[in-house]
Amino acid sequence: MAASVTVENLNPKVLKCEYAVRGEIVIHAQRRQQQLQTQPGSLPFDEILYCNIGNPQSLGQQPVTFFREVLALCDHPCLLEKEETKSLFSADAISRAKQILATIPGRATGAYSHSQGIKGLRDAIAAGIMSRDGFPANADDIFITDGASPGVHMMMQLLIRNEKDGILCPIPQYPLYSASIALHGGTLVPYYLNEKNGWGLEISDFKTRLEDVRSKGIDVRALVVINPGNPTGQVLAEDNQYDIVKFCKNEGLVLLADEVYQENIYVDNKKFNSFKKIVRSMGYGEDDLPLVSLQSVSKGYYGECGKRGGYMEITGFSAPVREQIYKIASVNLCSNITGQILASLVMNPPKAGDESYASYKAEKDGILESLARRAKALEDAFNKLEGFSCNKAEGAMYLFPQIHLPQKAIEAAKAAKKAPDAFYALRLLESTGIVVVPGSGFGQVPGTWHIRCTILPQEDKIPAVISRFRAFHEAFLAEYRD
């Protein structure tokens, strides 16, 4: 008889894969949440506050009305023929829904689409990219996906042959990258972001890492850049981007640009530049550099994580390679049409003159201004905690403060068989109900400890988060002070 299925005979790549943002601490938090339901009052807090993941609507952020109006109309197109609809929906949502349905063969939002997504929606996304960058974009280069993650997996699947293929990744990094590289059996080649320099990217560090691993027989195939940064929240300077592009061009690397936080910028002295724009500004065209740019409906001011919409724009790949990417996309037939529609909407929101424009702009500005205030409030609060140092929150949805833990806490963590920052995060959860992810889940300079905390609790809850956090931290230090 054959052996049955045990952990010992599973795919070792699966066993090796880790994904901290939904890891041990989050599973523990879910148990505590159940406990709060079944035994109210049994814990020192009355709610779990999930600051572990960029999931704004789970914490009370409201969806943008215009987007949801269009989705509802596309889901149930019969509404477009009813008189009452005019009083329930804005005129531009109605006309946008009609326009979208007209681009879908047979108006069939329930049909599988082209494997890259509905052509008319890809045209709209390409138009949005062109208006963002000032350089042409082509619907044939767009692959609409269920969120940004499938794009990352597709590229890893394409590029990684075995453990001798390496992917240069920032450390700290969003663990989707380490997980996807592990699942595809490749090697993550780390480059460290410079915390002292606002989590900047140092080209000299790229070069050192590259030469080092090449001497060990690793074929480095791509460089991952996350801009704005996750978990680190920095926004890259334009000069830095030029250097990154030159480096990829010179070294023959695919540039995999995770640009899902492109709308999340909170400081006046920084702006988002897509790598596509940078590459084209430098005069590089299709033949110069393979570039993948990822965008998602889950982030920005829209935060529509549950809709699973996103796209990757691929340029600089030969036709035969593109055919292989198309084939991988085809195996899953297509991404969900609701997410496809939403991806076209976030790249083409209402414009001045549209009926919805004023309310849309008020919703958008309200969310982004509030996020900026929350980021600043948490940054300031972290910097006031003994032993904490937190870089400026320039963008994205996270703070990644460093925590200088007392030796006694480090020993206690060791005794509990936990990384010190995981030990800290678990204690924080048990005392306050606040869920953060330990830095060890993202990677960090050895011997340093961090946590990633989202800026997403609603604004009226921020003071309570800060005071609960402070009270916990002081008690923790009191317990473990050296």
Place this chain on the structure above:
Amino acid sequence: MAASVTVENLNPKVLKCEYAVRGEIVIHAQRRQQQLQTQPGSLPFDEILYCNIGNPQSLGQQPVTFFREVLALCDHPCLLEKEETKSLFSADAISRAKQILATIPGRATGAYSHSQGIKGLRDAIAAGIMSRDGFPANADDIFITDGASPGVHMMMQLLIRNEKDGILCPIPQYPLYSASIALHGGTLVPYYLNEKNGWGLEISDFKTRLEDVRSKGIDVRALVVINPGNPTGQVLAEDNQYDIVKFCKNEGLVLLADEVYQENIYVDNKKFNSFKKIVRSMGYGEDDLPLVSLQSVSKGYYGECGKRGGYMEITGFSAPVREQIYKIASVNLCSNITGQILASLVMNPPKAGDESYASYKAEKDGILESLARRAKALEDAFNKLEGFSCNKAEGAMYLFPQIHLPQKAIEAAKAAKKAPDAFYALRLLESTGIVVVPGSGFGQVPGTWHIRCTILPQEDKIPAVISRFRAFHEAFLAEYRD
């Protein structure tokens, strides 16, 4: 400088993967469709009829009203507070939407959910399974996914370590299985369905195959059964299912039951039995047999392919193995919420007494009865063509007739460097605009040739499909008769 990206340095598993239902012939059909738009009248037909894929709404099938009402309300919950909504939506759609929103934390349809899907929706799916089977089902065993495909990929990822791990698959098979096994680097171990016996499964054939490959060092890990069959359309007899379960139990194999066509049965003397029901009827419990059952919102009478909803129910896996499955699911965070809601709806449609019940039942019966008539009409038509033999269309959405091609046609195909059935399918497309998939894309007994044709063209088009097909076939035979 590193080599840039070429087909030669891509992952060979990607290169090896094939996916015929969106393969060469479909790409060619898309080109012809563009040609029809840019140069109308330049081809001997005026539309492309996609019979290559089970995509009912692309061919004019209308969505079930109740399902779409609930989706629209969940997409834009503000509607629930408006008076006009009562005249636009049925009362039970309104109450169902409220009930669903109440199970979603914060009513946030735009938030990432639990990695397995929203608990309340999994409870609803489990209740639907229990009502279908008469045996308990548990929300913790449900993983809601973007269509059924991600469930297949997850299981292959989990079970396949290297090319020495084998998966027993029917031949002919739906090429998702061969594609997924190729992408994960395993070995497809074929067992042949018996065409002369209505595409039945022969346990003796399983055993021969198993012993044969075991002697070559292959560790067979799972048996895939597609019931009702794709591309073959048969519905398994209960006795046959008992034998399959016993075989898996005796040999220690995971039983991977693709049951996405469970609602598509067109003959009175067959009914669908889930493998879960069969397993439990035999008295086997959690410790006896690892079983994965796949369901999708893309099939059935609903045909909501574009919504990408589905689930897998897993039973008989140990807690540590389940944790690994959960981890893989977590890396992609969650499936789309619209698809999750729809998966809960198709497993819990309106019931007698609900306001929508009569119209829902009329829509459902209308679609299924029409599909049965179309299946029969095409089956009869195929059996009248010289050299065709077509088994009974018992279920699913396809016919898979065998074509006895003249030697001269086989030679012509060879000269054109095509498989004979691919040659036939391409000629069919060029003459009629009808897109079918050659049997070689699914696997077939060597030396036999088939095509897979969906039964999905709308009923008023079936006579034209049949006459165009017949005219083409007669001309083809006239050209190539030996």
